[in-house]
Amino acid sequence: MPDVTQHLLLRDGHTAAQLHELGVRRGGVLLVHASMRSVGGDPATMAAALRQALGPEGTLVVPAFTTENSDTSRAYLDRVRGLSDEARAEVRASMPAFDPATSPAPxxxxxAETVRLAPGALRSAHPQTSFAALGPGAAKLLAGHRRDCHLGEDSPLARLYEADARVLLLGTGFDSCTAFHLGEYRRPSPPRRLYRCVVGSEGGRRWWEYEDVALDDSDFPxxxxxxxxxxxxxxSTGRVAAARSRLFRLRTAVDFATEWIGERRPDGC
Incomplete structure (x- = not known):
């Protein structure tokens, strides 16, 4: 009877084979959005299977976004809806400052959290839309993520585009497809808005406001x-573990999204 370690290796190998059948290739760069509730199993086993499918020369990337430190995020606005001014102030005062080394992305x-916390993982510096990555390409993909550029040309999405990365929607739909946001930046004169979040500083914490493209994923499905x-x-579509999943080139998706958004969204929206 195989021991627990052997059993996990067998499971990893089976899932890695499913990933290869879907189109994941050794040595590639892969951006993954996953719903482990849909996939089933535990995230450590899935992370191991992804790394096995990519091989030691491949790079695994996940979003490590944080909404918990922003008072302009949808999550915050939902949380404080109906609260008094005093209660809103208490919520703002309790919001944690972003620290790329320690801030979780629940x-x-x-x-995504398993990858972020894995030994050797790197994380980009944006206090709202950081990415985490494992593999030899991680440093190059995550470098230079400007703090006033969520998901545009000075973000890992643009570096993933240059690297001809693939996107894996693992038990998730296109509503989770972060790559489409790069298309928002590439349309002519995209609308912009103010964002605000709390970040770490020498004094402990401070609020920082910046302007960037107005992100909108409402029409991504x-x-x-x-x-x-x-x-x-x-x-490419297929089953990985218990979930229906999709794999495609990030470049193809971004190029299509850029044209689609330019045609379908009214000017300034």
Whole structure:
């Protein structure tokens, strides 16, 4: 009877084989959005399977976004809706300052957190939309993430585009497809807005306000559906563990999104 270690290796190997069948290749760069609730199993086993599928020369990337330190985020606005001014002030005062070394990203799911916390993982510096990565390409992909650029040309998304990365939606839908946001930046004169978050400083913590492109993922499911219809063969679909999953080139998705957003969204919206 195999011991627990052997059992985990067998499971990793089976899942890695499913990933290869879907199209994940050794030595590649892979951006993963995952719902472990849909996939089943534990995130450590899935992370191991992803790394096995990519091999030692491949690089695994996950979003490590934080909404917990911003009073302009959707999560904050939902949290304080209906509260008094005093109660809102108490919530703001309790919000943790972003620290790339320690700040968790619970909204990104357990697989992303497992990768972020793995030995050797690196994280980009943006206090709202950081990415974490494991592998030989991690430092280059995550470098230069400007703090006033969520997901544009000075973010890891643009470096992933240059690296011809693949996107894996592991038990998630196109509403989770961060790559589409790069298309928002690449449309002519995208609308902009103010963002605010609390960051660490020598004095402990401070609020920082900046302007960036107004991000909107509300139409991403429709965008994803049109992407699949208009680019037959661009999206590979299959089962990984218990979840239906999709794999596609980030470049193809971003190029389609740039054109689609430019045509479908009214000017200034």
């Amino acid at each position: 909204a990104m799911g357990t697989l 429709a965008l994803g559906a049109d992407f699949c219809r208009a680019r037959p063969g661009a999206v």
